[in-house]
Amino acid sequence: MSWENKKSLCQDQEFARILGGQGSLDENGVCLVQKFRTIRFKILGRPTRSPLVTPQFFTFEDLDSKGRALNLGETVLLQEEVNPLLTELRKRDIKVTAVHNHWLFEEPRAMYMHFESVEPPLDFARKVREAFRVLKG
Template sequence: MANAKASPQFIRLCNQFARILGGEHEIDPGPVCFVSRARRLRATILGRRTTSPLVRYQLFSFESLDRSGRALCLGETACFQNQANRLIRNLQRKGITVTALHNHWLNESPRLMYIHWESIDNPIAFARKSKASIAFLG
């Protein structure tokens, strides 16, 4: 099923997933539901203001949906260094595994950290848990 076409059920689920997360979505071959959500981050890199999508977009996806309605669900966002511990705690309290905490850039201000998370879950439940976990980021 590496290149399966999206069923009407998958398309509806992807639409709902994107609505909950407040982002734009696309369905890639697989099928994979991919959602991106722009944020307003006030930051500079090398002393220059940045509004690059590489910095400000939150990313979410689900794929490999099984018969019980559970899928591989993934998420990623940038946050300020002083927000990282709170975000990690929020995700872990909801049963989501945090898989990475790292920086992408040098000489940025304020310091930006990128957090990645994963879960095998119902995509709608994952979207709600993720949205609640990141809500304080604005």
């Protein structure tokens, strides 16, 4: 797919709208949607609203002639959300590639999940939106 088609798919904000975030296209042709969860975390006993703690990021790039792209995602989770989300993503043929922590001494426990697929970006966005229904907010 041409640069103009990628640009249009990202800049029309449909990918972002489905995911509930704000989209942008970088100089390398990567469409990024970012949003942030409203979970109240403390690190080292101090409340934090840092976007480093509460991110949800989604990207797509390299659309092929069939409209499929490499789609990537990352989200912060509460510990009890890990297994339900992992199950929902797998049901939708989205590969979970990592589950890990970023911080020490945080409360509640913040876990981060990475996932990926190769498919049309809007299909990926819809599947992720459906899977995220298991999250608490």
